[in-house]
Amino acid sequence: MPDLLEVSGLTKRFGGLVAVRDMHFTIAPGEILGLIGPNGSGxxxxxxxxxxxxxxxxxSVRIDGVEVAGLASHQIARMGVGIVFQHSRPLHRQTVLENIKLALLPDSLLRLFTASHIEDRARAIAARVHLDHVIDRLPGTLPFADLRRLELARAVARNPKVVLVDEPFAGLTSTEVADFSNLIASFRAEGHAVLLVDHNVRGVAALVDQVLAMYLGERIAEGSAEQVMRDEKVRQVYLGGAIQAASRPAPPSGGRTTLLDVENLSVFYGKAQALDGVSLSVGVGECVSVVGLNGAGKTTLFNTISGLVPASGAVKFDGKDLRGRTPAQIARAGIVQCPESRELFGDMSVRxxxxxxxxxxxxxNSTRQLEWLLDLFPILKSRHGQAARTLSGGEQQMLAIARALMMQPRLLILDEPTLGLAPVILEQLSKALETLRQTTDITVLLGEQNVTFALPHADRVYVLEHARFIWEGTPERFAIEAGAQFL
Ligand SMILES: Nc1ncnc2c1ncn2[C@@H]1O[C@H](COP(=O)(O)OP(=O)(O)OP(=O)(O)O)[C@@H](O)[C@H]1O
Ligand SMILES: [Mg+2]
Structure with missing residues (x-):
């Protein structure tokens, strides 16, 4: 069968940087090509x-034999291409149903169809991606996975021949990854050509027919998932080794001095209770991990500690009650949060x-700290003059972590730091956390659902579920007693 997507000689420069160089590949109908590579590889x-x-x-970019390179994106969409962006971008004032209807509409041809036809079609798409139960809600009220489903729905609304899916699995739990994999496999079954990018290597390998690996804008390997994952260069620049923790320093005898003491926190958003009587304590130099599925309340807990969300109960830091302090005062006291949403200054440079x-x-001190961080994340060094908003997904995540570390916090709160990072970077980040713990008395509160990353670093683990802690213990016990839904 002729290929649905044919890319050849594709090149893109941003100033002096060649982000993509002479890329070529083809995807046949009913085929999924996985595109992997380190953060910033293009x-x-x-x-x-x-x-x-x-x-x-x-x-050149050909869709079903027709050249489209250089056309505007709405024209390319009309030629039969749909994209699922790395970050969800719904229209926030419109309901789920309206968002899907709008994705159906731009094509002027569709105006010929009746309103009821569009309504029916939008409902069918919602059902297909399992959004039927939230169809009248606003995107802002949806859990993370449903936002990603909405992005998927909008991309396939007009039944494109070629579907581009950028990091569908990031931030999803293993059950959700399985559900998304099935959806993507169903596009293949219908004869679409699918291009899939994701750092969840296992998820990608299970789904794709072929894999292409990129590095610094160029192809470095291609073949079956198994062949590419075995490739020496791919291992070196992308996969790295397994995450290992250095031997854990024994907790000081006589116990640790408590640095953070959270007592009986409750938070409501309107009528919905986001935290319900949550208590936790973190000792000086300790690394405590809070694991929980999407929507369990991790971010709310961290935002409350940082003074961003009003709550009942008490937060004490270094023995002092933080009640009534502004987020800026709390940050100056030494609590620095690296938020899941990154909060970078987009128009300012990396530096x-x-x-x-x-x-x-x-x-x-700041020069020394900067040098250390640029060694830790070399790509930030080579991108130092670039505006933060033009960084790749993983580069932005590295910058957010580096900026938090730049503040030399006493308590570092990392909310889903592994989101969107290539395996090799996870390994580096993991080593950096160990170095920090061995060379400074930094205290870390780590929110993760990637327990493979969190457990090796944690002295203690709390499991948050539906706004409450349901389990607390050591990482060793976690695997036996509480890990089933995470591992
Ligand atoms: N508008 C731009 N101006 C300058 N550089 C850019 C621009 N857009 C992207 N880049 C750079 O091009 C490189 C490739 O970016 P791209 O977003 O394609 O990476 P990626 O492979 O998707 O990475 P990730 O896995 O982190 O999402 C990055 O180093 C990025 O900083
Ligand atoms: Mg990307």
Whole structure:
């Protein structure tokens, strides 16, 4: 069968950086091609070039034999291409149903159809991605996985021949990953051509027919998932080794001094209770991990500690009650949160974002800290002058973590730090956390659902479920007693 998508000689430069160089591949109907590679290797750029969101400097993109390179993205959409973006971008004032209807509408041809036809079709798409039970809700009220489902629904609304899916699994639990895999496999069954990017290597390998690995904008390997994962270069630049924790320093005899003491916190958003009588304590130098599925309340807990969300109950830091303090005062006291939403200054450069983090440090201290962080995340060094909003997904995540570390916090709160990071970067981050713990008395509160990452670092683990802690213990016991739904 002729290929549905044919890419050749595709090249994209951003100033002096060649983000994509001479890329070529084809995808047949009913085929899924997995595109893997380290953060910043050009995967999302390839998708944006195919979709016409970025204009290629050179090269050809053919959809079902028709050249589309250089066309505007709405024209390319009409030729039969749909994209699921790395980050969900729903229209927030519109309900789920309206969002799907709008995705159906832009094509002027569809105006010929009756309103009831569009309504029926939108409902059918919602049902297909399992959004039927939330069809009248606003996106802002949806759990994370449902937002991703909505993004998927909008991408396939007009039944595109070619579906581009950028990191569908990031932030999803293993059950949700299985559900999304089935949906993506169903596109294949219907004869679509699918291009899939994700850092969940197991998820990708189980789903794809072929894999293409990129590094620094170029192809470095291709073949079956198994072949590519075995490739020496792919192992070296992308997969890295397994995550290992250095031997855990024994807790000081006589116990640790408590640094953070959270007592009986409750939070309501309107009528919905997001935290219900939550208590936790973290000792100086300890790494405590809070694991919980999406929507369990982790981010609310961290935001409450940082003073961003009003709550009943008490938060004590270093023996002092934080009640009535502003988020800025809490940050100055030494609690620094690296939020899941990153909160970077998009128009400022990488360097400026980092300098802001270190502004309270002495000149010498901030220079030393900056050097250490740029060694830790070398890609930030090579992107130091670039505006934060143009960084790749993983580069933004690294910048957010680096900026938090720049502040030299006493308590570092990391909310889902592994989101969107390549395996090799997880390994580096993991080593960095160990170095920090061995060379400083930093205390870490780590919110994760990626327990493979969280457990090796944790002294103690709390499991948050439906706004409450349901389990507390050591990482060793976690695997036996509480891990079933996470491992
Ligand atoms: N508008 C832009 N200006 C300058 N550089 C850019 C721009 N857009 C992307 N880049 C750079 O191009 C490179 C490729 O980015 P891309 O988003 O394609 O990476 P990626 O492979 O999707 O990475 P990730 O896995 O982290 O999402 C990155 O280093 C990024 O910083
Ligand atoms: Mg990307």
């Amino acid at each position: 995967k999302s750029t390839v998708m944006k070039l195919i979709m016409g969101i970025e204009r290629p400097n050179a090269g 400026e974002n980092l300098d802001l983090g270190g502004q309270h440090l002495s000149r010498a």
